Amino acid sequence: AQKITQTQPGMFVQEKEAVTLDCTYDTSDQSYGLFWYKQPSSGEMIFLIYQGSYDEQNATEGRYSLNFQKARKSANLVISASQLGDSAMYFCAMREGYNTDKLIFGTGTRLQVFP
Amino acid sequence: DTAVSQTPKYLVTQMGNDKSIKCEQNLGHDTMYWYKQDSKKFLKIMFSYNNKELIINETVPNRFSPKSPDKAHLNLHINSLELGDSAVYFCASSREGVSETQYFGPGTRLLVL
Numbered sequence: 001a002q003k004i005t006q007t008q009p010g011m012f013v014q015e016k017e018a019v020t021l022d023c024t025y026d027t028s029d030q031s032y033g034l035f036w037y038k039q040p041s042s043g044e045m046i047f048l049i050y051q052g053s054y055d056e057q058n059a060t061e062g063r064y065s066l067n068f069q070k071a072r073k074s075a076n077l078v079i080s081a082s083q084l085g086d087s088a089m090y091f092c093a094m095r096e097g098y099n100t101d102k103l104i105f106g107t108g109t110r111l112q113v114f115p
Numbered sequence: 116d117t118a119v120s121q122t123p124k125y126l127v128t129q130m131g132n133d134k135s136i137k138c139e140q141n142l143g144h145d146t147m148y149w150y151k152q153d154s155k156k157f158l159k160i161m162f163s164y165n166n167k168e169l170i171i172n173e174t175v176p177n178r179f180s181p182k183s184p185d186k187a188h189l190n191l192h193i194n195s196l197e198l199g200d201s202a203v204y205f206c207a208s209s210r211e212g213v214s215e216t217q218y219f220g221p222g223t224r225l226l227v228l
Binding site: 031033035037039043047093097102103107108 | 146148150155156157158159160163165170171173203205209211212213214215216217218219221222224
């Protein structure tokens with residue numbers, strides 16, 4: 001079974017609009033961390049935002065926020081006021097408490113921002 | 116200052132050759148990783164090392180051998196390269212713990228001809 005599922009292979013959004021990238025996860029661990037990374041066309045992996053399983057508040061980092069719904073096991077990334085430079089692949093990933101030595105990645109969502 | 120660096124950035128080689136990719140981190144992290152990103156962009160863990168000790172070997176062929184001379188370095192040596200080894204290889208590092216972010220190097224694009 002997939003541990004991290006990103007159901008949107010591609011998304012389009014107009015500049016200055018908000019966009020939500022979906023991520024659901026599967027774990028039986030109580031302690032886990034959820035991460036989002038951005039991979040622009042240049043190829044590097046850029047850390048965006050982190051949400052811990054015990055965090056009561058949704059994480060925010062500038063224009064990025066994480067809509068964390070624990071009961072539904074979802075951790076959607078919300079990008080507000082999209083910019084052309086936001087065009088990239090976005091990966092959701094999980095680090096489980098019982099095995100913290102790896103990140104498990106989803107298949108990614110390619111976001112295209114158009115003017 | 117580069118946090119996690121990898122060399123080379125590009126590597127083009129013939130099938131059957133042996134090659135190495137070097138990784139260094141200056142973040143003071145205890146744990147280092149190698150990930151492989153395939154042509155469909157899927158990222159998968161290959162190895163993790165904690166304080167020079169191998170923690171994870173994720174069913175990687177034994178042609179791949181990681182080596183950690185110290186906790187700031189984790190190199191990847193690949194013997195007898197095959198066409199299917201063509202991919203982007205990322206090194207990463209982090210502190211221990213479920214909440215700790217892994218920081219990635221720029222990636223090494225390996226093409227086996």
